[in-house]
Amino acid sequence: MEVSNPTHSKTTGLPRKRFYRARAHSNPLSDSHFPVPISPSQFDSTLHYPQFFKSDSSKKIEFADIGCGFGGLLISLSTLFPDTLMIGMELRDKVTEYVKERILALRASNPGQYENVSVVRTNSMKYIPNYFEKGQLTKMFFLFPDPHFKEKNHRRRVISPHLLDEYAFVLRAGGIIYTITDVEELGVWMKSCLEGHPLFEALPEDELEADPVVKLLNTATEEGQKVARNEGQTFRAVYRRIATSLPH
Amino acid sequence: MEDNHMEESEQKLETEVAPALIAVHPSQISVSVSVGSELRVFSLQDGSRVKLIDETGGHKDSIRAIRYSRSGQFFVSGGDDKLVKVWDTKSWRCIYSVVSEKRVTSLAISGDGMFVCFADKFGVVYVVDIGDHNYENPAPVNKKAVPILSHYCSIITRLEYSPDGKYIITADRDFKIRVTVFPKEPLNGAHEIQSFCLGHTEFVSCLAFISCQDYAQGLLVSGSGDSTVRLWDYASGCLLDTCDVGAEAGVLHSIQRQEEVLPAITDLCATADGSLVAVAVQSLPGIMLLRCSFSARTLSVVKVVSVKGETFIPTSIGAAPSSPLLWMVMGASSLQSNDSALLARVRAVSGFTTNTSESTEPEVSVLEDTEIPGGEPLLQALQGKLSIGEEAFSTAAEAVKTAMRNLLIKKQYSAERREFRKRGRNDKKNQTPAQS
Structure with a gap:
């Protein structure tokens, strides 16, 4: 047996959050000092999904959880879509470290599982095109993002009309963008950004009902569970990338 | 030692030096040079300096971008005074003056001469419709610019229309070149990204x-x-x-x-x-x-x-x-x-x-x-x-080089240095008063 890691639980082997506390906010506008791949072809997936790339080397990441936090959604999605590669993107380094440890611990205690999830520390508002090619993704998640209430800080919001252009670029036609928040003001903002964007359309009610992922939005993440505990309200906007390009 | 060096380079930032720029009329009828806030135009046709007519008073700070339209009918200038000026090259009168919220870093005119695009220092590209110019009434018109696309918080260094006019291409300090479809109705925004050209390992400075x-x-x-x-x-x-x-x-x-x-x-x-x-x-x-x-x-x-x-x-x-x-x-x-x-x-x-x-x-x-x-x-x-x-040449070369580096190359700080710099932050200041 290996020497027990003091930052991990003795019973489950999972990392304990209290050793990975971080400030709740990180400035997305500041210059980054962590390495970023020059282009998607230079992003080495084999390091992130070693088990997967032993057999199939052509597989590409299809789901991205932007601002994945402690990784609750990724862990749930991993078993729901065991053959799909997915990645969490998080700006806070300690939180990223936690998710990394969590995935490694889960892989160790459940052999063969959780090989399709990974996490990377990055600023997704600046570097999405450095990680994904045009039309590579089928799902993008923005769960309980930072609300940035002040008007002068609205440009720090992860959903904005101009950033949606980049998300539309990396999503393939038919790909889905999931957003949810417990802040009404932000919920209205995200919905209006998506509604106003010519490359997205709202998912109809019956499709929302049928989509197993939609149910996870409220239940899978740590933030979502906190809102549920406090019996708070949530605001959801789920939109699809439209195939038709603009007339030009 | 290192600290002193840092402070020095940060002070220099305040006295930003802008390089002199040159633009040539597509039929070589005139040549324009900008240096500082001065715009100098020489007409090769008349063999004399052109007198610019600008009722709004010219540029007030360093000009950062100048260019002629493809037909040569228009000329645009813009820069640190947050103004974009569109000139008619027949009369050399300023026909439009557009106020930008931030400093202007780059400019382009669509091939058909209908739209002027400019980029500001925060990575937002704006479009101005100049298709309605009235030659009968030459008074300068103040125009409102509409944001159409954005590089998230990066300085856009160059802005170009593709030769076929289909795309607008933007290069930035974050090593990126973005190719965006230029829509039929650009005032509604340019949302469809065609591609990113990624490969440079430092800021992209120019396009052709x-x-x-x-x-x-x-x-x-x-x-x-x-x-x-x-x-x-x-x-x-x-x-x-x-x-x-x-x-x-x-x-x-x-x-x-x-x-x-x-x-x-x-x-x-x-x-x-x-x-x-x-x-x-x-x-x-x-x-x-x-x-x-x-x-x-x-x-x-x-x-x-x-x-x-x-x-x-x-x-x-x-x-x-x-x-x-x-x-x-x-x-x-x-x-x-x-x-x-x-x-x-x-x-x-x-x-x-x-x-x-x-x-x-x-x-x-x-x-x-x-x-x-x-x-x-x-x-x-x-x-x-x-x-x-001769001495002025070496001074200028050095000043332009330093200014370009300060503006476009990201500063690398050690972990300790970063922590030290964070002390000046407002939220941290409150925790540790008596820090200066």
Whole structure:
């Protein structure tokens, strides 16, 4: 047996959050000092999904959880879509470290599982095109993002009309963008950004009902569970990338 | 020690130096130079300096971008005073004055002359509709600009329309080139990204197109702080070739190697058919000529064209598609050195034209002052004076280089240094008072 890691639980082997506390906010506008791949072809997936790339080397990441936090959604999605590669993107380094440890611990205690999830520390508002090619993704998640209430800080919001252009670029036609928040003001903002964007359309009610992922939005993440505990309200906007390009 | 050095470089930021810029009318009817807040235009047709008419009072701070429209009908200028001015090149009257929220870094006019796009220092690109100009009523019109796309918090260094007008191309400090579909109704925004051209490992400083009759879309060339010039199929974002100009220039011209970084590419200019590309390189007194083979999709170095007699390192270059002359300017605004606040030196190179034969070297030579079209009056008008002391050249070269580095290269701090800098942050200040 290996020497027990003091930052991990003795019973489950999972990392304990209290050793990975971080400030709740990180400035997305500041210059980054962590390495970023020059282009998607230079992003080495084999390091992130070693088990997967032993057999199939052509597989590409299809789901991205932007601002994945402690990784609750990724862990749930991993078993729901065991053959799909997915990645969490998080700006806070300690939180990223936690998710990394969590995935490694889960892989160790459940052999063969959780090989399709990974996490990377990055600023997704600046570097999405450095990680994904045009039309590579089928799902993008923005769960309980930072609300940035002040008007002068609205440009720090992860959903904005101009950033949606980049998300539309990396999503393939038919790909889905999931957003949810417990802040009404932000919920209205995200919905209006998506509604106003010519490359997205709202998912109809019956499709929302049928989509197993939609149910996870409220239940899978740590933030979502906190809102549920406090019996708070949530605001959801789920939109699809439209195939038709603009007339030009 | 390190701390002192840091503070010093940060202070310098406050006195930002803008490089002198040059633009040539597409039919070489006039040549324009900007230095500091001054815009100087010389009409080659009349052989005299043009008097600009601007009821709104001209630019008030360093001009950062100037260019003519493809037809030559319009001219635009913009810069640190957060103003974009559109000029009618017949009367040289300012017909539109547009206020930007932030400093303007780059400009472009659509091929049909209907729209002006400009980028601000926070990475937002705006469009202004100039299709409604009324020549009967020449009073300048204040126009409102509409944001159409954005690079998230990055400085946009260049803005170009593709030769076929389908795309608008933006280059930034974060090593990126973005190719966006320019929509029929741009006032509703440009949302469809065609591609990203990724490969540069430092800021992208300049763009130019290589056009070809059989391929209207053309190819894109880009220059960068990483000292390379790259060739792209920009619609797919595919990198076709990389030419390590900095290293080649070092070998060919023995640029002193005490510097820790390779010299940045400052400007690019291609001949009409794209067979030759002139490259301005930091620290290189002269220009580098590259040959682009459209069929093989390659870039290769032809030679360095040296300027003799003075340390002339161009800060901006330009040419009219119809003419075999390449115009170059070297200069800077607000130099510390005593009397000469603004320096601008104009030179020209002949033989910058179609080069079909791969085997023969192009016959390119730097013109003497007496050989330049427009002659002494042109130099007097664009330079402000005829003779310039050698000392001013080295001061300008150094100032422009430092300014470019401060503006576009990200500062690397050690972990401790970063923590130290965070102490000045408002939220931390409250926790630890008595810190100064």
